Amino acid sequence: MRTSIAICCAVMLSAAAHAQDFKPQNPECIAPAAPGGGFDLTCRLTSRVLNETGLVGPSIRTTNMPGGIGAVAYNAIQAQRSADANVIVAVSTGSWVNLAQGKFGRFSESDVRWLGAIGADYGVLAVRKDSRFRSLADVVEALKKDPASVKVGAGGTVGSQDWMKPALVLKAAGVDPRKMRYLSYEGGGEAMGALIGGHIDLFPGDASEVRGQLEAGEIRLLATFSDKRLPGAFAQAPTAKEQGYDVQWPIVRGFYAPPKAPEASYAYWTGVLSKLNADPRWHKARTEQGLFEFDMVGPAFDAFAKKRTADFRSLAAEVGLAK
Amino acid sequence: MDAFSALLTGFQVALTPLNLAVAFAGVALGTAIGALPGIGPINAVALLLPLCFALKLPPETALILLAGLYYGSGYGGRISSILLNIPGDPGLVMTTLDGYPLAKSGRGAAALAISGIGSFVGGTSAVILMTFLAVPLARLAMSFGPADYVALMVLSFALLGTMSEGKAVKTWIAVALGLLLAMVGIDGGSGVERFTFGSLELLGGIDFTSLTIGLFAVAEILVLAEGMISGVVSRTGDGARLTLKEIVFCLPAMLRATGLGFFLGVLPGTGASVASAMAYTAEKRISDKGTFGKGDMRGLAAPETADNAAQTGSMVPMLALGIPGSGTTAVMLGAFMMYSITPGPLLFTQRPEVAWGLIASMYIGNLMLLVLNLPLVGLFARLLLVPAWILYPGILALSYAGVYAVSNSPFELLITTAIGILAYLMRKVGIPLIPLMLAFVLARLLEDNFRRALSLSDGGYEILFSTPTSIILWILALLAIGWPLVRQMQGARAPAPGEA
Amino acid sequence: MIDRLVGLICILLGSGAIWHAQTLHVPFAADPVGPRLFPTIIGAILALGGCALVARPGRVELEFGTWPRALAVLVASLIYPLLLLPLGFILATALLCFAGSLAFHARPLPAAVSAVATAVVFFVLLDTVLDLPLPRGPLGI
Numbered sequence: 001m002r003t004s005i006a007i008c009c010a011v012m013l014s015a016a017a018h019a020q021d022f023k024p025q026n027p028e029c030i031a032p033a034a035p036g037g038g039f040d041l042t043c044r045l046t047s048r049v050l051n052e053t054g055l056v057g058p059s060i061r062t063t064n065m066p067g068g069i070g071a072v073a074y075n076a077i078q079a080q081r082s083a084d085a086n087v088i089v090a091v092s093t094g095s096w097v098n099l100a101q102g103k104f105g106r107f108s109e110s111d112v113r114w115l116g117a118i119g120a121d122y123g124v125l126a127v128r129k130d131s132r133f134r135s136l137a138d139v140v141e142a143l144k145k146d147p148a149s150v151k152v153g154a155g156g157t158v159g160s161q162d163w164m165k166p167a168l169v170l171k172a173a174g175v176d177p178r179k180m181r182y183l184s185y186e187g188g189g190e191a192m193g194a195l196i197g198g199h200i201d202l203f204p205g206d207a208s209e210v211r212g213q214l215e216a217g218e219i220r221l222l223a224t225f226s227d228k229r230l231p232g233a234f235a236q237a238p239t240a241k242e243q244g245y246d247v248q249w250p251i252v253r254g255f256y257a258p259p260k261a262p263e264a265s266y267a268y269w270t271g272v273l274s275k276l277n278a279d280p281r282w283h284k285a286r287t288e289q290g291l292f293e294f295d296m297v298g299p300a301f302d303a304f305a306k307k308r309t310a311d312f313r314s315l316a317a318e319v320g321l322a323k
Numbered sequence: 324m325d326a327f328s329a330l331l332t333g334f335q336v337a338l339t340p341l342n343l344a345v346a347f348a349g350v351a352l353g354t355a356i357g358a359l360p361g362i363g364p365i366n367a368v369a370l371l372l373p374l375c376f377a378l379k380l381p382p383e384t385a386l387i388l389l390a391g392l393y394y395g396s397g398y399g400g401r402i403s404s405i406l407l408n409i410p411g412d413p414g415l416v417m418t419t420l421d422g423y424p425l426a427k428s429g430r431g432a433a434a435l436a437i438s439g440i441g442s443f444v445g446g447t448s449a450v451i452l453m454t455f456l457a458v459p460l461a462r463l464a465m466s467f468g469p470a471d472y473v474a475l476m477v478l479s480f481a482l483l484g485t486m487s488e489g490k491a492v493k494t495w496i497a498v499a500l501g502l503l504l505a506m507v508g509i510d511g512g513s514g515v516e517r518f519t520f521g522s523l524e525l526l527g528g529i530d531f532t533s534l535t536i537g538l539f540a541v542a543e544i545l546v547l548a549e550g551m552i553s554g555v556v557s558r559t560g561d562g563a564r565l566t567l568k569e570i571v572f573c574l575p576a577m578l579r580a581t582g583l584g585f586f587l588g589v590l591p592g593t594g595a596s597v598a599s600a601m602a603y604t605a606e607k608r609i610s611d612k613g614t615f616g617k618g619d620m621r622g623l624a625a626p627e628t629a630d631n632a633a634q635t636g637s638m639v640p641m642l643a644l645g646i647p648g649s650g651t652t653a654v655m656l657g658a659f660m661m662y663s664i665t666p667g668p669l670l671f672t673q674r675p676e677v678a679w680g681l682i683a684s685m686y687i688g689n690l691m692l693l694v695l696n697l698p699l700v701g702l703f704a705r706l707l708l709v710p711a712w713i714l715y716p717g718i719l720a721l722s723y724a725g726v727y728a729v730s731n732s733p734f735e736l737l738i739t740t741a742i743g744i745l746a747y748l749m750r751k752v753g754i755p756l757i758p759l760m761l762a763f764v765l766a767r768l769l770e771d772n773f774r775r776a777l778s779l780s781d782g783g784y785e786i787l788f789s790t791p792t793s794i795i796l797w798i799l800a801l802l803a804i805g806w807p808l809v810r811q812m813q814g815a816r817a818p819a820p821g822e823a
Numbered sequence: 824m825i826d827r828l829v830g831l832i833c834i835l836l837g838s839g840a841i842w843h844a845q846t847l848h849v850p851f852a853a854d855p856v857g858p859r860l861f862p863t864i865i866g867a868i869l870a871l872g873g874c875a876l877v878a879r880p881g882r883v884e885l886e887f888g889t890w891p892r893a894l895a896v897l898v899a900s901l902i903y904p905l906l907l908l909p910l911g912f913i914l915a916t917a918l919l920c921f922a923g924s925l926a927f928h929a930r931p932l933p934a935a936v937s938a939v940a941t942a943v944v945f946f947v948l949l950d951t952v953l954d955l956p957l958p959r960g961p962l963g964i
Contacts, residue, residue: 034369034729035370035729035955036365036368036650036651036653041372041657048376048377061956062954063731063956064728064729064731064955065731066527066729066732067526067527067732068523068526068527071523071526072523072524072732075523076731103526151778153775157509157511158511158853160514178853181778181853182853183512184775185771186767186771187650187653189591189646189648189652190591190592190646193644193648194465196465196644197465197467197468212645212665212670213644213645215667216667216669218644288662289660290660319850319851370954490881492876495872496833496872496876498868499833499865499868500836500869502868503836503862506840506861512854513849513853513858514853515849515850515858517843518840544896545896547927548892548926548927549890549892550889550892711927712928712933713924713929713941716920716923716926716927717920719896720916720945723900723903723916723919724912724916724945724949724957733908734904736900736904737904740900751885751886752829752883752885770861773856774854774856777854777855777856778855778856782855782856
C-alpha cells in the first residue's frame, strides 16, 4: 500500500505539472450500462462529486452505452473516439473477466489507457443462517467429497466474476472448478432470494449487496475475499486468506481513457482521480455507494488492470472458457 | 392492529406538504415519462435518482418521489396503447388487445377511464395487501423454487393457447419464433454465446423494449403508411361515457387480476409484463364468450389492473427482505443505500418513518393518479385529432429517439427496424404477433428455471413435480388445455356458441 | 402458395437453429441440461410447424396498399441510425420525420415545419430535461 501511495504522490506531482496544459471541454463519462445499471451509478455519482468539489469545472455528462459488460463501449471508443481527451469510461473487474475471455472483440487490455480506481466492493461467500456449513473448511470438505452436492447460485453467467469467486476456492482446495454445480440467476437479488428460500447452498455475492441480510441475521458470511477484514458490519466475517485459502476478489470500480488520449489529458484525469480519492467528501459518497477504499491511480492501476486480466486469462484457459 | 397504527404514523409522514407535493410531482412526471416509448420506469427512476440527491431531499421524500414515478409510469404508456395500438413498453402490449378496438368504436375516453380505474383498483388493493402481509408474503415468495417456476411457466404457455386465432399452426410458429429470439445472447448456465454470430451488441440478448417497439410501433406505422387500414383518426373518442354498470361488470375481472398480478409481482423474476399477459389470457379463458379482442371492457381492465398490482407487488420483497424482485426495485435499493439506509429485514424496525411513509404515500399516490387522470381522459382522446402526418412520423421518431437515448447504439436502432420488418411480413402472411411477444417474455424464465431445477436434482425429472405448489400449477395447466376440448364436446351437442 | 413459402422459410430457420445448437462449443457441463436442448426443441417446433404449413397450406391473399409509401418510411428508418452521428440528432430526426410526413400525404412545407419542430421538442425533452445526451451535429446543435 505504501508503494502505491508513493506512486500516487508522484502522479499527483506530474499531474500538477501538466494540469495547466489541459482543461476539459464538455467532459463526458461513458457508462457501459443502461440507466440504472452499476456502471451508470458509478458515472453519475462520481461526476456529481467531481463537480461539487470543484475538481472538474465544467459539468460532466453521463452517456449510456450498454452491451457485454463494457464490450460495446470498448469497441466504440476504439472506432470513433480513440483520441478524445474529454471522455472517460467506467470499468470494473467484471469487464476484465470478459476481456480475458475474448468477449471484447479483437481488442486487448493494452488498447486503452487505464486511469485509476475510485473504490472497490469485495466478493463474499454467504450461506443461510441455518446452513450446515460453519466455515470455509466445511465447504471445501463437502466439495472434495462430492462437488455436485454443493449448489452454488449467483447473478452472473458461468465464467463471470460471480462464477470465478467460488471457482478460485475450488481451485485452492485442489478440486476441478468445472465440477462445480452452478445455478445462474438474473441478478444478485434473485440469487439472494434463492439462498433465503433454501434452494441454493452458497451465494458468492458482493459485500454491498448482502449487508442488509447480514445485519438482520438472515445470512452468515463464511468468508470475505479481501486482503484484510472489512470494516463495520463485516468485521466478524473472516477472510478466506486467514482460513488458509488465499482467494481475493476486489470488484474494482474505475475509469479508462481512449488509447490515443493526449498526455496532458491523461495527466489531468489521473490527477483529478488522485485528488478525489484523498477528499473526505468522496469518502462519504463512496461509502454511500457501498464501496470500500481502493486507492490506485495512474501507472499502478495500469499495471494492476493488465495483471488482473492476464490472471483471468490463464484461469479461463485452464477451465476451457477462453476463445 | 399493529400494522394499522404503523400505517397511521406513515400517513403522518406522507401527509406533510412537502411529501404530498413530491408524491404529486412523482406521479405526474411518471405519467409523462411513461408516455414516451422506449423509456420505461427503470430509466425514469434511474434518471431522477441523482436529482433527488442534488436537491438534498430527505430519504423518505426521495423514495416517495421515485415510487410515484414508478407506478405513475404505468399510467402514461396506456394512452398510445389504447388510442393508437402502439404500446411503448412490454407491460402494455395486452392493453392494446381490447383497448384499441374500444377506441376504434369511438369509446377511447371510456377505455382510458376503465384502464385508469383498473390501475387504481390494482394498485390500491396491492398496497392494502402489502400493508398487512408484506413480510409473510415475501417469505412465501422466496420459498417458490425453480420447479414451481417451471410449472408456472407451463401454465402460462397453456393459457397462451387462448390467443390462438385463425390457423393454430401459425400460432405455434409465432411461439417458436418468440422462443428463438429469446435464445439470442450469452447463456447464463454455460457461458456459451448462442445466435450472436460474433456480434458484441447481441451478447446481452435482444432488448425487450426494442422488441416491443419493433413489433408494434414500427410495423403498425408501416402498415398505416400503406393506407390499407385507417387509424382511428375519423373518430374523436367522445362516444358513450363509461357507465357505472360497466365498472361493476369489470369488477370481478379486476379483483382476479389484482390477486394474480400482485402474486406475480412479489415473485422475483416475474414482473408487470408476465402479470399482464397471464391476467389477460386467464381472464379470456374464464369469461370469454367471443367478445375478447373485439373491445371487451374486461379484456382491458384485467391486464391494466394486473400491471399496477404487479408493480406494487415487486416492492414487497424489496421492503420486507431487501431483495429486489425487478430491475426498477434494484435501482430503488441503490437509492436506499445512498441515504445510508440498509435495505433489509430490519428496515421496518430501524427506519419505520421511511418504510411506512413510503407505503402510506402509495395510497395517496394511487388516488392522485386517478384524480389526475380521469378528468384528462377526454383531453388525451383528443390526441386523435392530430393529423396522421404529424402523429405517426412523430411517434416513430420518438420511439427511435427513446431507444437511442438509453443505448447510444445505431445497431440497436437497426435491430428495432429489422424486428419491425419481420412483424410487418408476419402480419401480411397471417402469423400473429402477440404469441411471439409472450413466448419471448416467458422463454428465459422457463429455460433458466428448468435448468436450475435439474441442477438441483442432478438431472432427475421428478423434481418438477416435487412440491405441492408445482403440482397445483400443473393441474391448472392441464385444465387450461383441457377446458376448450370439454367446451367443444359440449358445443357438438348443444348449438355452437360463437367460438372460432 | 404464400403459406408454402412461409412454411419453407420456417423449415429452413428451424433446421438452422437445430444445426447451430449442435455446433455450440460447450467448454464443460456446468448443469445437467446444457445450452443445446432448448434451441434444439424450439428449432424442431418451428420446422414441424413449417412442414404442417407446407403440407396443408391455407389460402392467404397478400394484399399490399400503396407499398411505396411504406417503403419510404422503411428506407428513412434504415438510414436514420447512420445519419445520427454525422448530422446530429436534430437534423437526422427532422429528416426522418419529414420523410415520414410525406409518406403520410403531407404537403412539403407543413411537413418540413412540423418535422423540425418535432425534432427540436424531442431533443429538449430527452437531452435537456431527462439529461440523456444526444449526438450534436457539426453546427453544435
